Amino acid sequence: FSQKVVTRSADTLTDEERQHHERYMQMAIDLIDGGPPFGAVIVDHESGEVMCKGRNRGSSNRIYHGEMDAMINCGDEHPQLDWSRLTLYTTGEPCPMCMSAIIWNRIPRVVYATSIRKLTNIGLNQINLDTSTVAGAASFYSGEIISGILKDSTDKMFEDWMASR
């Protein structure tokens, strides 16, 4: 038996690891421009390079979640992309649609800030299956899921956005 999906929360990381992830999460937060506060950046974790970005474009098509937008941009912008080197950072925990797309692309690491549980609690429509449940249902996938990076600021951002709608 090997642990095929490893989950870690921000408070179990070393300061160095946490600061590393916070830097990229801040870039995902910085993508938000007044629309739904879902931003995503995809990083080559071997080179440190940001490969592509995305934000929620649900006003044109509801399947354009931030993570979907980022993955579509990645494929379009880098036809020879090695997906096994990538980490996806997202302000909100990937929904089952996005997590499935992450699994199909074999992206081995996901880092999120605000949880699906929190998004549900503040009144956002969510499909209530968390990332580790979706990942655990895919026998062919193994990866790491890191939760809660910069969540204090993103939890507040989602609350403020919900209050303003």
Ligand SMILES: Nc1nc2[nH]cnc2c(=O)[nH]1
């Ligand atoms: N993670 C995530 N959850 C969502 N729920 C509704 N839209 C989104 C999105 O763009 N990203």
